[in-house]
Amino acid sequence: MRFQPILEYLPIYEAGKPIELVVREYGIQANKVIKLASNENPFGVAPAVQNKVAESVSKMPLYPDDSYHSLKSALSQKYGVPESQIIQGNGSDQIFDFATRSVLNPGDKVVQNGKTFSMYAIYSRQCGAEVIASETIEHDLDALLDLAKTQKPKILFLCTPCNPIGDALDRSDIYSFLAKIPEDMMVVLDAAYLDFAKTRDSNKNFEAKDIISKFPNVVYTGTFSKVYGLGGMRIGYGISSPEIIRAFYKLRPPFNVSQLSQLAATEALKQESFVESYLKSNLSELKKYESFADLKGLDFFESYTNFITIKLDKAKLNSSELFEKLLSEGIILRNLKSYGMNAIRITIGRPEQNETVIGRLNEIL
């Protein structure tokens, strides 16, 4: 079989270890495992969403309404943009896939930050594009602007707050940056963690409606995987100019979001108090990790998300040693070695989970 030449250079994606694997490999009971590795909502999902899905199981045989009318109408209200400027994705991941496939040809270039969400590069490389990253760990907008001008990429990815670091850009900096980007360069602005950022600092916030009306080349992406607690349901969305959304629709597989996922997401948008209470807990618990790192003399990145990235250069163990040790005890964190960093990323959990994890880190490090 003669596969596309590009496939030769593509790695097979390996996700973080799921609870099931720890149960299988270490014989630890599933309910004893603490998984703070994938930035899932540690409080789960709002009871009303659970009820909605449980009472809708008889709808599983039916293909969803492929116009996703109810969901898009709810998102349209939330963001104040017309439905024609919204597209649903099988996770916001699928929006990155639509973005890359709509403009990239082999040999084209893509620019992104030094450390950022790994799927941007994977989707770009699937299209045969070359991915050029700036050198810094945290966002350096001057460096990105420089690359945008010299490399002339077809797409520039911006993730703020940024996964896996946690840093966030100021709105004013984002605006002045976007104003300098050529109109025919697509900018994907990944706002997966934005709710956390604006809870900590309103200067980090930006509005999809405002962004896309000023910059029709920007694709704003959001997800139901974080504050809404629907990571396992694979549902996200993109908001952009009608022109870009129309192009994405041409690449969208029919029924790209499952029946129960769209019902869950539509219901989740109504659960404001659940989200507010999670955001409040997340911020105060995040500060406990910061205090712990300060006390231990460990460096960390100031985070505007539901995770914290702690550097381990001054610690007794490196990130792989720490990861393996905790894994064998049933605590799953994210080793950032695959990002070329001696650092560990910890999702902020429920208070009792954080207490256990901080306690163990205090003993080990």
Place this chain on the structure above:
Amino acid sequence: MRFQPILEYLPIYEAGKPIELVVREYGIQANKVIKLASNENPFGVAPAVQNKVAESVSKMPLYPDDSYHSLKSALSQKYGVPESQIIQGNGSDQIFDFATRSVLNPGDKVVQNGKTFSMYAIYSRQCGAEVIASETIEHDLDALLDLAKTQKPKILFLCTPCNPIGDALDRSDIYSFLAKIPEDMMVVLDAAYLDFAKTRDSNKNFEAKDIISKFPNVVYTGTFSKVYGLGGMRIGYGISSPEIIRAFYKLRPPFNVSQLSQLAATEALKQESFVESYLKSNLSELKKYESFADLKGLDFFESYTNFITIKLDKAKLNSSELFEKLLSEGIILRNLKSYGMNAIRITIGRPEQNETVIGRLNEIL
């Protein structure tokens, strides 16, 4: 924005009308609507699968085990092939997407039957490939072989039983056909409706294990959308040589099947008696439509599926007129005008649904 040139020629996919739309447009109560348009399981989904999903709603926040161990292990047992030769898809649709993207470059060719599932051509065209179809409505393997030799396509799609016609090929014909196909040409063998065919005629059956061991260039695809009643959950799979499955994995987005979908599918594989009972009902109800068409003097295609395609050339109304008339009464069928046919495709429903539909057809036609 300079989109890929191919996007200009791609249409935006429009799915069949969902129940929600009929409710909105005609003010008919949802529970009064009879939807026999999308070949969904009219008996729904097995109670055990419903229970499994309802009791798993608290897992919605967690990303699925990305190795999909439980599901693949169950499929591996069912088909007697190793897990390394199976890949799960967000519907079998996604397997077609992997197939086209793994081998097709702009200018490449794809060969398929005259009338067949529309997504093959859509995914192929997204890759810039040219789609060449044979001229007949039902499968003509000689014509396809001729096209395979003269056009040298990278992929040949074979759908048996064939949607939207319902005809099925004999196993012996499939085998002698595949033996004449060059080894470096990928053949996608879509078996979405195979359970229905083998219930009617065991000569129409073929085993994935046997096929892929004899023909490593074949990709066998299956789905949970039909006999298992999980159309809305978007879950299917591909079975092929380790080489092809490895290539597909390079294009697979992480977590491509939702948490609840994989739980539902794994449970559904255990519900053999539910499936048996549906298959039995389907066949006897299908024969009622055949008798009706015979009595009315209408031509139809002998079907090996859960739908029947009735030609309307000898009828009082054409397919669009019939479709619209029934739609306004809350009966949704599939108008095959978009396939260039004056015919209507009817999913075989539950006995009482079929009685109503046959009754109305008897009055109208």
